[in-house]
Amino acid sequence: MKDYVVYQPSTFPEFRVAELESLASLYNIPLDLSHHDNQSPFLVIPLENDDQARQLISRAVMSYGIYELWGIGKTYEELHADVKARSADKFAKYKESSFKFDFKSYHGKQSNRSKIKIIESFGYLEFDGKIDLQNPEETFIVMEEYPYNDKGKSETITNLLFAREIALSQRASGVVEKYDLKKRKYIGTTSFEAELSLVSCNLAQVAPGKIVYDPFAGTGSFLVTAANFGGIPIGSDIDIRMVTGKSKDCNIQSNFEQYGTAGNFVDVLTMDFTHNALRSDLQIDTILCDPPYGVREGLRVLGAKNEDKAAGREKHVYNGETAYLRREFIPPKKPYQLSSLLEDLLQFASERLPIGGRLAFWMPTANDNFEETIIPQHKSLELLHCLEQSFNQWSRRLVVYVKRDESYQGVTSNGLKEKNIKDFRERYFKKFAD
Numbered sequence: 180m181k182d183y184v185v186y187q188p189s190t191f192p193e194f195r196v197a198e199l200e201s202l203a204s205l206y207n208i209p210l211d212l213s214h215h216d217n218q219s220p221f222l223v224i225p226l227e228n229d230d231q232a233r234q235l236i237s238r239a240v241m242s243y244g245i246y247e248l249w250g251i252g253k254t255y256e257e258l259h260a261d262v263k264a265r266s267a268d269k270f271a272k273y274k275e276s277s278f279k280f281d282f283k284s285y286h287g288k289q290s291n292r293s294k295i296k297i298i299e300s301f302g303y304l305e306f307d308g309k310i311d312l313q314n315p316e317e318t319f320i321v322m323e324e325y326p327y328n329d330k331g332k333s334e335t336i337t338n339l340l341f342a343r344e345i346a347l348s349q350r351a352s353g354v355v356e357k358y359d360l361k362k363r364k365y366i367g368t369t370s371f372e373a374e375l376s377l378v379s380c381n382l383a384q385v386a387p388g389k390i391v392y393d394p395f396a397g398t399g400s401f402l403v404t405a406a407n408f409g410g411i412p413i414g415s416d417i418d419i420r421m422v423t424g425k426s427k428d429c430n431i432q433s434n435f436e437q438y439g440t441a442g443n444f445v446d447v448l449t450m451d452f453t454h455n456a457l458r459s460d461l462q463i464d465t466i467l468c469d470p471p472y473g474v475r476e477g478l479r480v481l482g483a484k485n486e487d488k489a490a491g492r493e494k495h496v497y498n499g500e501t502a503y504l505r506r507e508f509i510p511p512k513k514p515y516q517l518s519s520l521l522e523d524l525l526q527f528a529s530e531r532l533p534i535g536g537r538l539a540f541w542m543p544t545a546n547d548n549f550e551e552t553i554i555p556q557h558k559s560l561e562l563l564h565c566l567e568q569s570f571n572q573w574s575r576r577l578v579v580y581v582k583r584d585e586s587y588q589g590v591t592s593n594g595l596k597e598k599n600i601k602d603f604r605e606r607y608f609k610k611f612a613d
């Protein structure tokens with residue numbers, strides 16, 4: 180085993196770790212996260228070799244890259260001593276390679292003049308290769324951590340690492356910018372931001388050639404990001420306007436064309452999830468969604484508020500045809516509770532996912548009454564993650580489950596229903612006052 184450093188963005192620390200765990204489990208890589216520190220963007224992990232490091236990081240969204248660790252210290256003196264003690268056997272291997280040095284500094288930075296001095300202090304490496312800033316064979320990184328608010332006074336550095344670049348991630352190649360909603364052709368008020376949509380795909384373990392179903396597809400944010408990782412997306416939505424889009428050239432299909440992944444896209448259908456019409460033998464590998472919670476879009480299912488009135492309508496005839504059998508017929512809908520919808524979603528996942536398949540969805544919660552116990556559970560789905568993105572008075576949580584085999588002894592529960600927690604929509608519009 181060798182030590183590697185993963186360099187991560189400072190946002191969403193919980194998501195960073197969970198994403199690494201998920202990718203490690205996807206590729207069967209044992210992962211030791213004992214050095215993880217929420218406050219630091221540099222995470223040291225032991226791995227077998229560079230190939231394993233490349234595999235772990237290539238599709239990461241919450242990491243920039245992975246580097247072979249050459250030394251650590253709290254001061255430059257300590258760092259140089261550690262590089263010589265730990266990595267002297269590596270110096271000769273890179274003696275003739277073209278190379279460059281780079282800096283990753285957190286909460287501070289060096290002036291260009293002091294960077295040059297620091298680079299010169301690594302003279303004992305005795306690299307004779309050409310310095311190539313554009314396309315070097317090797318990149319060596321000096322990683323510096325300063326205490327928050329010290330504005331990079333070099334005497335206050337708290338942690339230093341020196342490492343050789345092994346691989347950069349999809350994030351470093353600009354995947355978050357590529358899927359930025361501002362650049363997307365077809366979006367709506369419910370479209371989900373690019374970064375966490377991509378991360379959700381990694382946590383759901385969307386994989387090449389595997390079918391990903393979003394039952395509440397809306398404008399298809401999860402469908403396009405799933406295709407980015409090679410998934411084969413299928414969506415459904417109760418609202419036909421979402422499915423048809425704004426025009427012939429501005430719809431979910433045109434978004435796939437924009438990203439060059441139209442070949443992956445199966446289709447979206449207008450359908451109430453709770454009256455699901457997907458064939459029961461259709462293999463769904465992953466379910467990933469953002470269920471309606473009623474703030475920007477209604478949570479509705481097929482049915483009528485007043486059953487007696489609706490029964491009379493069944494007899495309506497239009498132009499000699501039974502009205503409800505006509506193609507243009509728009510069926511009545513009735514409001515539904517989020518707690519019931521989530522229960523239906525877990526049940527559906529337990530029936531349709533293969534063993535090891537994942538269900539991931541975003542669930543809104545009011546911050547003042549959140550307890551883990553309101554996260555719904557199903558006896559055959561193990562809860563892996565419940566990760567929070569916090570807003571002011573409310574949060575949304577990415578909840579991730581894996582389908583287990585019969586030997587798994589889970590429990591089925593619906594905390595929202597049991598604790599009689601009011602529907603999120605109602606609390607949202609009453610500004611969480613009670």
Ligand SMILES: C[S@@+](CC[C@H](N)C(=O)[O-])C[C@H]1O[C@@H](n2cnc3c(N)ncnc32)[C@H](O)[C@@H]1O
Binds near residue numbers: 367416
């Ligand atoms: C939060 S939005 C999802 C937005 C989506 N992630 C996007 O990228 O636009 C929830 C969606 O669920 C749809 N919906 C509401 N009730 C539904 C039901 N019973 N079955 C299927 N879709 C439903 C709404 O029309 C809405 O588009």
